[in-house]
Amino acid sequence: MLSIINVAVGIIAKNNKVFAARRKPGLHLAGFWEFPGGKIEQSESPEQCLERELREEFGIETQVTHYIGENIHSYNDKTVRLIAYQVEYLSGDFQLRDHDQMQWVAIPELDSLVWAEADIPLISQFKSKVSLTRFYQKQASSYAQETTSVDLEPLYARFLQHLKPNAHILDLGCGSGRDSRYFLNHGFEITALDGSSELAKIAENLIKQKVLVALYQDMLFDNEFDAIWACASLLHCPEDQILSVLSRVNKALKKDGVFYASFKWGDGESCDALGRLFNNYNSEQLQALVNGIGGFKVIECWEETKPLRDTTQKWVNILVRKTGTKK
Numbered sequence: 056m057l058s059i060i061n062v063a064v065g066i067i068a069k070n071n072k073v074f075a076a077r078r079k080p081g082l083h084l085a086g087f088w089e090f091p092g093g094k095i096e097q098s099e100s101p102e103q104c105l106e107r108e109l110r111e112e113f114g115i116e117t118q119v120t121h122y123i124g125e126n127i128h129s130y131n132d133k134t135v136r137l138i139a140y141q142v143e144y145l146s147g148d149f150q151l152r153d154h155d156q157m158q159w160v161a162i163p164e165l166d167s168l169v170w171a172e173a174d175i176p177l178i179s180q181f182k183s184k185v186s187l188t189r190f191y192q193k194q195a196s197s198y199a200q201e202t203t204s205v206d207l208e209p210l211y212a213r214f215l216q217h218l219k220p221n222a223h224i225l226d227l228g229c230g231s232g233r234d235s236r237y238f239l240n241h242g243f244e245i246t247a248l249d250g251s252s253e254l255a256k257i258a259e260n261l262i263k264q265k266v267l268v269a270l271y272q273d274m275l276f277d278n279e280f281d282a283i284w285a286c287a288s289l290l291h292c293p294e295d296q297i298l299s300v301l302s303r304v305n306k307a308l309k310k311d312g313v314f315y316a317s318f319k320w321g322d323g324e325s326c327d328a329l330g331r332l333f334n335n336y337n338s339e340q341l342q343a344l345v346n347g348i349g350g351f352k353v354i355e356c357w358e359e360t361k362p363l364r365d366t367t368q369k370w371v372n373i374l375v376r377k378t379g380t381k382k
């Protein structure tokens with residue numbers, strides 16, 4: 056069996072763009088795009104390796120900020136384990152030593168490059184965490200303050216009319232805990248979940264019960280909830296992961312369970328000025344997506360424009376009933 060080569064790779068993001076470099080002729084995987092990095096030497100950590108490699112190969116000073124994920128991949132001649140970290144650029148002019156091209160790629164455009172095969176799952180992992188790590192962890196309290204005061208009474212009524220009293224609701228992406236608190240105050244049982252540990256702490260304070268910290272991509276509930284409420288949360292789920300997440304939603308619901316989700320109106324992925332990734336739909340696309348999964352019947356799907364700070368924002372909402380289990 057071939058031994059595994061451990062490689063640390065860095066995802067350097069700036070202004071909603073990510074740094075990519077193309078391996079120069081003569082190297083393994085020449086012509087393929089990759090994240091900068093290199094093999095981890097004995098007696099160094101992946102973080103130390105990465106900061107060293109970025110200095111040696113590009114002449115830049117950087118600081119590793121956090122872990123993104125990893126992928127083991129076998130090429131014909133070798134097996135590599137890529138360990139990816141998000142990296143902050145500090146100083147230095149980028150120089151090319153082991154690469155013949157470099158570029159800053161907009162996050163929604165990342166899939167358009169011809170990447171080294173081992174890197175492809177890392178792009179998905181990065182996209183699924185980018186909104187969390189760049190915004191919700193860092194700005195949890197200001198976000199929570201801004202959202203706790205929004206009045207969603209008409210929307211709650213539209214959802215709750217389909218539920219029995221005391222129904223068990225999963226608040227998927229509970230954020231500040233605003234909606235969980237409302238549902239608890241109205242006699243419903245709540246399980247609250249959020250991907251940001253910082254927001255989960257804030258929500259725990261508000262609702263006085265434990266909040267689960269997990270990504271919706273990882274949830275494994277089976278036949279547990281009468282309803283799932285995903286208000287402005289799945290809108291951060293990358294396009295290539297949404298079907299898998301909706302299948303998990305279907306599995307998590309009991310038969311006849313009700314699911315609500317809202318997205319920003321639009322077409323495909325985009326990033327906002329705060330560094331969050333959005334996956335946007337119009338109402339036809341959203342209904343087609345949900346119908347394509349099977350095991351769901353759309354109750355209603357509607358578009359609406361709401362005030363947001365100094366401007367307005369168009370949203371698309373969907374209410375769905377589980378009719379069967381997605382195979």
Ligand SMILES: Nc1nc2c([nH]c(=O)n2[C@@H]2O[C@H](COP(=O)(O)OP(=O)(O)OP(=O)(O)O)[C@@H](O)[C@H]2O)c(=O)[nH]1
Nearest residue numbers: 062064083084089090091092093094135137171173174
């Ligand atoms: N640096 C880097 N290597 C990658 C990526 N994806 C990927 O499959 N690899 C593979 O992982 C291995 C890392 O090798 P490297 O050549 O970058 O590492 P290094 O600078 O320490 O190499 P050297 O000791 O040969 O100079 C290569 O086989 C490379 O093809 C990636 O995104 N970044």
